[in-house]
Amino acid sequence: MKPFEKKIPISRETDIIKAALEAKKTSRDAGFSENNQFMITTAVSELARNIFVYAGQGAVLIELLVRESQKGIQVIAEDNGPGIHDIAKALEDRFTTGNSLGLGLPGVKRIMDEFIIDSSPGKGTTVTARKWDKNA
Amino acid sequence: MNTDKIASDVAMHITYGCLVVPVDVELYDDTVLHIREEILAKVRETRVKGVIIDLSGVSVIDSFSGGVIQDTAKAVSLLGATTVISGLQPETAAVLVDLNLYFEGIAKTSTLEAGLRLLQSAAAGRGEGK
Numbered sequence: 001m002k003p004f005e006k007k008i009p010i011s012r013e014t015d016i017i018k019a020a021l022e023a024k025k026t027s028r029d030a031g032f033s034e035n036n037q038f039m040i041t042t043a044v045s046e047l048a049r050n051i052f053v054y055a056g057q058g059a060v061l062i063e064l065l066v067r068e069s070q071k072g073i074q075v076i077a078e079d080n081g082p083g084i085h086d087i088a089k090a091l092e093d094r095f096t097t098g099n100s101l102g103l104g105l106p107g108v109k110r111i112m113d114e115f116i117i118d119s120s121p122g123k124g125t126t127v128t129a130r131k132w133d134k135n136a
Numbered sequence: 137m138n139t140d141k142i143a144s145d146v147a148m149h150i151t152y153g154c155l156v157v158p159v160d161v162e163l164y165d166d167t168v169l170h171i172r173e174e175i176l177a178k179v180r181e182t183r184v185k186g187v188i189i190d191l192s193g194v195s196v197i198d199s200f201s202g203g204v205i206q207d208t209a210k211a212v213s214l215l216g217a218t219t220v221i222s223g224l225q226p227e228t229a230a231v232l233v234d235l236n237l238y239f240e241g242i243a244k245t246s247t248l249e250a251g252l253r254l255l256q257s258a259a260a261g262r263g264e265g266k
Contacts, residue, residue, distance in 0.1 A: 017164050020196040035227035042231055045198035093236060104199060107235035 004030075004064040010048050010079075011057040019060045020045035026062050027073055032133045039111040040073055040131050046104040047077035047127055055081020055124065065130065072132045075112075080124040087117055146171055148178055154186035154255050155179060155217075156248065160193035163201040172208040179215050185262075186255035187212050190248045192223025202237040209242045218258060220244070222251035 006026065008019040023044035027037040044060060051058035058079025065072035084090045093106050105127070109115040112129040119125035148157050155178055161167060175187060189205060191197065197205075209219035220243045224232075229244060245251040 013165050016198075017162055017196055020198070021162065024195050034225070035231070038228050039231050041196050042198050042235065045196050046235070049198065049200060107199060110234040111231055 004062075006062045008048075008060045008062070009057070010051045010059060013052060016045055016048040016052055019048040023060075023062055023073075023075065026064065027131075030064055030071055030073065032071070032073070032131075036131055036133050040075070043108045043112050043129055043131070044075055044077075046108045047075060047129070050104050050125075050127075051077055051079045051081070055079035058124075067132075069135050070132045071135055072130050074128065074130045076126060076128050078124065078126045083121040083123050083125055084117075084119040085121050087119060091117075146174065148174065150182060150184060152252065152256055153184055153259065154188055154252060155182065155184045156188050156190070156252070158190045158193065158248065162196060163194055165200060168201040168204045172204055172211075175208055176211055176215070179212055179217050183216075185217050185259060187217055187219045188222055188248060188251040188255065189219060190222045190251070192248070194223075197228070197232065199235045199237065202232055202235060202239075206237060206239055206242070209239070213241070218243070218255060220251040220254055222246070222248045 004026070006022060008015065008022055010016070010019060020041050024037060024041040027040045032040065048060050058077065058081065061076040063074045065074050091106050091109060108129055112131050114130040116128040117125070146157055146159055146161060148155060155175065157171070157175060159171065179187060205221065212219045221239060222245045224244055225246065243254055245254055
């Protein structure tokens with residue numbers, strides 16, 4: 001069994017901040033630095049926003065990870081939306097096809113330590129992002 | 137139906153000729169849009185020359201809320217007033233740059249008091265606020 005796992009369904013605009021606040025609480029309780037807490041919180045907000053804007057609904061899964069002298073947080077954002085045709089392009093700055101500012105994915109990639117995106121047209125999108133922090 | 141109760145009222149006040157906006161609610165999309173309208177209405181109505189948006193009480197700032205705040209500051213400058221964003225730690229500001237939010241032309245201070253001092257010295261430089 002995993003030590004911590006929380007799933008936040010995304011289907012309304014208010015779920016975006018709700019998911020972000022959950023990430024804030026989880027990272028704070030786990031003892032992440034304030035700066036890392038802010039980055040994780042912002043990343044979750046961006047990922048949840050992508051789900052809401054492009055797919056309409058989906059979910060964000062927040063998990064705590066442990067490795068050697070580090071603790072980590074893993075965020076999986078998944079939806080069954082239209083998928084992304086050109087992932088490389090979606091990761092370029094200022095590229096957008098929805099009505100958000102289109103700054104989400106490249107920003108998330110920059111502020112998290114690991115970023116994996118799995119998407120194909122018609123099959124939805126799964127983004128996995130991790131942030132590591134040293135153990136106190 | 138949206139049953140969440142979301143606070144969107146921020147207790148703005150005017151002190152030393154500056155509109156002080158202490159944001160102590162979470163910035164849901166509707167909330168930040170509402171705050172923008174309130175600020176612009178207040179600046180038009182009172183003709184203040186400075187606006188301080190204090191974000192120290194906000195836990196989540198993302199590309200949407202950050203973008204709206206950035207646009208608010210631009211609109212405020214079109215109304216002839218200067219905006220200072222306070223309460224952002226340097227690390228936080230760095231994260232916002234990663235989201236392409238540079239808050240260009242907007243002064244940033246770590247505390248509300250520092251923001252107030254900055255606006256007052258700017259007003260003094262213009263020969264106002266005596």
